[in-house]
Amino acid sequence: MIVLKNVTKIFPPNVVALDNISFEIKSGEFVLIIGRSGAGKSTVLRLINKEIDPTKGEIFYKNFKITKISSKKKRELRRKIITIFQDFKLLNKKTVFENLSLPLEILGKSKKEIEKEVLNIAQKLKIENKLNQRAETLSGGEKQKVCLARGLLYNPEVILADEPTGNLDPLSTHEILEILKSLNKEGITIIFATHNKEIVNSLKTRVITLDNGRLVRDENPGSYSIF
Numbered sequence: 266m267i268v269l270k271n272v273t274k275i276f277p278p279n280v281v282a283l284d285n286i287s288f289e290i291k292s293g294e295f296v297l298i299i300g301r302s303g304a305g306k307s308t309v310l311r312l313i314n315k316e317i318d319p320t321k322g323e324i325f326y327k328n329f330k331i332t333k334i335s336s337k338k339k340r341e342l343r344r345k346i347i348t349i350f351q352d353f354k355l356l357n358k359k360t361v362f363e364n365l366s367l368p369l370e371i372l373g374k375s376k377k378e379i380e381k382e383v384l385n386i387a388q389k390l391k392i393e394n395k396l397n398q399r400a401e402t403l404s405g406g407e408k409q410k411v412c413l414a415r416g417l418l419y420n421p422e423v424i425l426a427d428e429p430t431g432n433l434d435p436l437s438t439h440e441i442l443e444i445l446k447s448l449n450k451e452g453i454t455i456i457f458a459t460h461n462k463e464i465v466n467s468l469k470t471r472v473i474t475l476d477n478g479r480l481v482r483d484e485n486p487g488s489y490s491i492f
Contacts, residue, residue, distance in 0.1 A: 266292040266454060267313060267423070272322035274308050274478075282308040285322070286480040288473060292422075295446070295455045297465055299489060300475035306458035309475070310425045313456070314346050315339050346423040347416035351431040353408045357401035361392065361411050364400055368418050386414045390444065406437025413444060424448065426457040430464065438464070465489040 267290040274283040283305045290296050298306045311317045312324055315331055324331050331342060355364050365383045374382070387393040390410045395403060400411065409429055416424065426445065430438040442464065449455045459465065465472060465488060472487025473480060 266290055266294075266327055267456075268323075268325040269309070269312070270323045270325070272312065272319045272324060274305075274312065274317070275320045281478050283312075283319075283475075284478040286475075286478075287322075288480065288483060290454065290456060292454055293449070293452055295449045295468070295470045296457070297468065297470060297472045297487070298456060298458045298475065299460060299465055299472055301460060303477075304475040305478045306460075306475060307427055308478075310348060310427050310456065310458055313423075314348050314425055315342055344419040345421055346425060347419060347421040348425040348427060349409065349412045349416060349429045351428040353400075353405075353412050355400040355408055355411060355415075358399060360397055360399055361387070361403070362396040364411055365396075365415055365418065368415060372419075382418060386417055389417075390414045404437065405433045406440055409433065409437070409441050410444070413441075417448075421453065423454045423456065426455065428459055429457070430459070430461065442468070462489040 270287050272283055272286050273281070275281050298309055300306055308317070312319055315334070318332060326342065326346070334342070356367075362383060365386065366379050369379045369382055383396070384393060387396055390413060392407060392410050392414065395407060395411075400408060403411065424445065430441055433441065445455050445457065469486045471485035472482070472489075474482040474487070
C-alpha cells in the first residue's frame with residue numbers, strides 16, 4: 266500500500282534526516298516507527314502525507330508515485346491519509362462541533378448532512394456530550410479524540426499518528442490506543458511514531474526502528490529492546 270524506496274531526506278544546510286531507507290507497509294497493517302528524538306520518525310510521516318518531498322528516492326501509495334503530484338492530487342491524498350499530532354492542532358476558541366464541522370464544510374456537505382455525520386462520529390468516539398464545549402476546555406485525551414474524529418470524517422484509509430499520546434496521562438493513552446486498535450480492526454492502516462517503550466512492548470505488532478536516519482531493524486512482532 267505504501268512503499269518507500271531508497272529514500273533520503275536532507276534538510277539545509279546539510280542535515281541528513283533519513284539515509285537511504287526502504288520499506289513497504291501493506292493495507293490493514295498496524296506499524297510502529299520508533300527511535301530516539303531526531304531519529305527520523307516524524308520525517309517519515311511528513312513524507313508519506315506529502316508535507317515534504319524526499320531529496321532522493323521514491324514514495325508510492327497504492328502503486329501511485331506521490332513524489333511529484335499536483336496540488337489537487339495532494340489534497341485528495343490527505344483525505345485518504347490523515348495525520349494526528351501530539352499538539353492536537355484544534356481551533357481552541359471554537360466548539361467541538363465547529364471543529365468537526367469544518368472538514369465537512371470544505372467537502373461541500375449540507376447543514377443537515379454535517380449535523381448527522383458529526384453526531385455519528387462523536388458517538389463512535391464517545392464525545393457526543395462535548396460537542397458544545399470549546400476545545401480549549403477539554404482534557405488532553407478529549408482533544409485527541411476530537412482530532413481523531415475530525416480526521417475520520419474524511420473516511421481515511423491510513424492514519425499517521427505522530428507521537429499522539431506524548432502529552433497524555435496513562436488512562437488517556439490507553440483509551441487512544443484502544444481506539445486506534447479498533448479502527449485498525451475495521452481495516453484502517455495505522456502508522457504510529459513513538460519513543461514510548463511501554464506502548465511498543467504492549468502492542469506486540471510490527472516495529473520499524475530508526476537510528477540517526479537509518480533503518481536499523483524491521484520486525485513483526487517487534488520490541489523496544491535495543492534501547
